[in-house]
Amino acid sequence: MLSATETDVAASRERGAARPPMFRAMLPYVELGALVAALVVPFALAERTDLVTLATNVLILSLLAISFDLCWGLSGIMSFGQALFFGVAGYAIALVGRDLEFSEIWATLPLAMLVGLLLAGLFASFLLLGRKPPTSIFVALGTLTGSYAAERLVSGWQYVGAGNGLSSVKLLKLGSYEFVEGTAFYFLALVVLVAVYLGARFLKSSQLGLVLAGMRQNEERLAFFGYRVQLFKALVFSLAGMVAGLGGALYSYHQGFIGPGNMGPGLSTTAVLYCLLGGSGTLIGPILGTATVEVLSYVLSDVDAIKPIWPVILGIVLLAVVMFQPKGILGLVVSDRERIGSYGRRGQRR
Amino acid sequence: MALLEIRGVSKTFRTLRALDGVDVEVEAGSFHGLIGPNGSGKSTLLKAIAGAHFADSGTIVFDGRDITRATPYERARAGLSLKFQITAVLPELSVYDNVLLATQSNGRLPSLLMSASRRTLDDEVEALLERFRLIDRADDLAGELSHGQQQWLEIAMALALRPKLLLLDEPTGGMSPEERHVTGKLIEPIKPDCTLIIVEHDLHFIRDICDRLTVLDQGKVLDQGDVETIQRSPKVQQVFTTRV
Numbered sequence: 001m002l003s004a005t006e007t008d009v010a011a012s013r014e015r016g017a018a019r020p021p022m023f024r025a026m027l028p029y030v031e032l033g034a035l036v037a038a039l040v041v042p043f044a045l046a047e048r049t050d051l052v053t054l055a056t057n058v059l060i061l062s063l064l065a066i067s068f069d070l071c072w073g074l075s076g077i078m079s080f081g082q083a084l085f086f087g088v089a090g091y092a093i094a095l096v097g098r099d100l101e102f103s104e105i106w107a108t109l110p111l112a113m114l115v116g117l118l119l120a121g122l123f124a125s126f127l128l129l130g131r132k133p134p135t136s137i138f139v140a141l142g143t144l145t146g147s148y149a150a151e152r153l154v155s156g157w158q159y160v161g162a163g164n165g166l167s168s169v170k171l172l173k174l175g176s177y178e179f180v181e182g183t184a185f186y187f188l189a190l191v192v193l194v195a196v197y198l199g200a201r202f203l204k205s206s207q208l209g210l211v212l213a214g215m216r217q218n219e220e221r222l223a224f225f226g227y228r229v230q231l232f233k234a235l236v237f238s239l240a241g242m243v244a245g246l247g248g249a250l251y252s253y254h255q256g257f258i259g260p261g262n263m264g265p266g267l268s269t270t271a272v273l274y275c276l277l278g279g280s281g282t283l284i285g286p287i288l289g290t291a292t293v294e295v296l297s298y299v300l301s302d303v304d305a306i307k308p309i310w311p312v313i314l315g316i317v318l319l320a321v322v323m324f325q326p327k328g329i330l331g332l333v334v335s336d337r338e339r340i341g342s343y344g345r346r347g348q349r350r
Numbered sequence: 351m352a353l354l355e356i357r358g359v360s361k362t363f364r365t366l367r368a369l370d371g372v373d374v375e376v377e378a379g380s381f382h383g384l385i386g387p388n389g390s391g392k393s394t395l396l397k398a399i400a401g402a403h404f405a406d407s408g409t410i411v412f413d414g415r416d417i418t419r420a421t422p423y424e425r426a427r428a429g430l431s432l433k434f435q436i437t438a439v440l441p442e443l444s445v446y447d448n449v450l451l452a453t454q455s456n457g458r459l460p461s462l463l464m465s466a467s468r469r470t471l472d473d474e475v476e477a478l479l480e481r482f483r484l485i486d487r488a489d490d491l492a493g494e495l496s497h498g499q500q501q502w503l504e505i506a507m508a509l510a511l512r513p514k515l516l517l518l519d520e521p522t523g524g525m526s527p528e529e530r531h532v533t534g535k536l537i538e539p540i541k542p543d544c545t546l547i548i549v550e551h552d553l554h555f556i557r558d559i560c561d562r563l564t565v566l567d568q569g570k571v572l573d574q575g576d577v578e579t580i581q582r583s584p585k586v587q588q589v590f591t592t593r594v
Contacts, residue, residue: 131421207454208462210443214451217440224400224434225455225511226426235459336442337491343468344446344475344488 026333031284038190042183053181054298056254058291059189063247064267065274065286066193066200070240072272073281074204076216077233078136081123081143082244082271084150085116087263089245090252091160097170105174109192109249116245117238124234133219133230144265151264165259172253185254192250193287196243200283203239210343212236277321279328281339288329293318351414353378353515353545354399359408360569361394368394370569371408376515376562381546383560385553387589390566392549393435396519399547400432401425413514426455429514433521435549437500439507441493445484448492448503449475452510474510482506482536498529502536509540516540518548522555534559557581565589 038059045051064086071077089112096111097103127134127142134142155163172179172188179185203209211232214222219229252258261267270293278289296317300310325331327339354376361369369391376382384392397403399410401422410418417425440448453471454462461467479485482502487495492503501521508516521537522530534555540546550556556563557577564574565586573583580586 203463206463207450207457207465207468208459210447210451210454211462213443213447214440217442218438220422221434221438221440222451223422224402224426224432225452225507226423227455228423340442342444342447342489344444344450344472 024335025338026335027282027284027338030288030330030333034284034287035194042186046183049182052183052186053254054294056181056186056189057251058294059186059193060247060250060254061271061274061294062193062287062290063196063250064244064271065278065290066196066283067240067244067247068271068275069280069283069286070200070203070236070243073275073283073286074200074209074216075212075233075236076136076219077128077237078140079143079237079240079268080140080265080272081145081147081268082240083265083267084123084143084147084263085120085241085244086248086251086267087154087258087260088119088150088248089113089115090248090258090262091154091166093249094166094169094252094258095160098166101170103170103173103253105172105179108172109246112245112249113242114245116248117242119245120241121234121238123241124237128230128234128237130230133223144268147263147265147268151260154263155260161259163260165257165262166252167257169252169256169258171256179253181254181256189250189254192246196246197283197287200243204283205341205343207343208232209341213340213343273318273322275328276326277318277328279330279334279339282328282330282334285328285330285334292329351378352376353413354547355409355411356395356399357409357411359395359398359405359410361391361398361403361406367569369398369405372566372569372571374564374571374574376545376547378514378545379541380562381541381548381560383556383563384547384549384566385551385556385563386566386572389568391569392566393519394569395566396432396517396547396549399425400430400517402432426511430517431508431511431513431515432517433501433504433508433519435519435523437497437504439492439495439500439503441491443492444489445492445495445503446475446479446488449478449506449510452507453478455511478506478510483532498525498533501525501529502533505533505536509544513544515545515547518546518550520549520551522550522552530555 041055042052045055064082068079068082071079092115093108093112096108123146127139154160160166179188211227215229215232222229274289274293275286277292278287279285296314300306300313306313352375356372356374359369359372372395384395386392394403398405401420405418409416412428412430415428417428450471453475454467457467476485479488482505484499484503495503505521522533525533530552537559548560560577562576563580565572565580567589572589573580573586
């Protein structure tokens with residue numbers, strides 16, 4: 001049926017090869033800059049342990065932001081409940097530490113990933129795997145409700161510390177070495193974040209990433225191509241839950257505390273803000289968004305003159321960015337074409 | 351044996367009976383045209399075949415399998431491919447990536463994740479783009495193509511699924527006479543490999559390309575047969591002279 005001759009195809013390749021690149025790639029430079037900055041930060045801030053703690057928090061919360069970007073930025077799944085998987089995994093490893101006296105890194109981090117994966121898979125089976133495709137509003141409200149209900153549930157459950165949460169979480173261990181707050185924990189969080197980032201980047205640039213890009217634009221069309229769109233959505237949602245679970249475990253170990261607020265709508269919507277502020281669909285954007293929000297919060301809350309009103313100022317800044325720069329900070333330097341990506345072999349491919 | 355058997359299919363939207371007990375058989379290897387006045391149910395029937403609508407009653411058997419309640423995904427996997435009436439290309443993806451997306455749809459999940467078929471599908475994608483005169487626009491966004499080129503891209507995407515039955519809903523809608531002529535030339539070569547059902551308002555185009563015609567009027571089959579028979583049919587002539 002496809003009868004074009006080899007000569008035709010070779011000639012067409014020559015024509016394609018002669019064409020200039022369709023866009024100037026900026027994302028690799030942004031990624032490289034972010035990595036260099038992340039490697040320098042602990043040395044530059046060695047004197048300020050509070051700032052190393054802040055930087056570690058940024059890395060950990062970036063996992064939550066990437067989790068949301070996998071859902072919304074890459075796949076078009078509007079999840080308002082990513083903190084649910086973050087928080088539940090954080091509680092799970094805190095309970096394992098408290099009740100089983102166990103906090104070895106080789107078992108507890110995979111356990112947290114498994115908790116996130118299975119819980120998100122369970123939600124996906126209710127919200128995404130029906131015979132008819134669900135609406136975005138249904139998924140958004142379903143995830144939001146799950147996040148809210150879980151927060152209320154643990155707030156009244158004495159076994160998990162009720163409203164006080166679980167404090168004095170056992171330190172994360174590797175054999176006899178204990179990861180305490182500071183440079184060592186920072187680099188642990190950085191290694192985990194880089195590994196997750198590379199995995200997400202691999203997914204985005206693969207042929208599966210092309211399916212997700214198509215799904216985000218017109219999922220009905222993809223069903224007529226023979227793609228099981230709901231299954232792809234459930235898969236990405238579960239993977240995103242796994243990433244959030246990993247972040248929740250690191251957060252719990254790093255803070256030594258996990259509470260109801262770490263799985264509620266507050267943190268879930270903060271993850272949305274991280275992503276929108278930095279630039280959804282780019283993976284690196286949500287990390288920059290997380291750093292911006294957390295650093296701004298830290299700086300503004302420390303200035304005496306504006307201490308009482310810093311959340312208002314932060315809110316106005318975020319509102320302005322979302323209204324006037326809806327493609328986020330990265331939208332200033334990264335073209336739509338590069339953000340969405342290109343998957344074939346002609347012209348400039350990632 | 352017919353590739354597609356439609357028996358007593360009816361479809362009602364609120365109070366409008368769009369299809370009313372439609373019976374159609376489509377032989378393998380034929381080019382089958384669906385014609386009729388506006389609102390006669392042509393596109394609704396095509397959508398019922400593709401799975402965009404479920405029939406309220408009746409059965410649709412494709413390649414020996416009852417697909418009446420099958421989802422669009424299941425029908426596509428069974429060998430049905432639809433080109434929408436309103437172009438549904440993915441505007442933010444390149445022309446190349448639109449076709450690649452359709453071409454790779456048979457791939458399994460691990461293969462897609464590992465991009466295992468990207469290189470092997472390249473020749474197939476380029477051949478389709480070459481054939482549909484889109485090779486020089488391969489790197490452009492699909493949304494930047496002219497309307498006629500988007501229609502060709504849609505047909506290329508539908509063919510990329512290697513379907514047993516291709517459903518084309520107004521493939522020349524909004525095209526210039528020259529583009530219509532070219533479209534006919536682009537569609538003709540698929541005949542040895544693929545059965546075609548086509549909905550089209552351009553009767554000259556339909557007459558030139560199809561072997562058999564089904565005429566619908568007010569949701570019912572008015573007449574069907576080969577092109578010569580339909581052209582001579584008094585019932586059809588009456589409808590087309592009084593209502594078209």
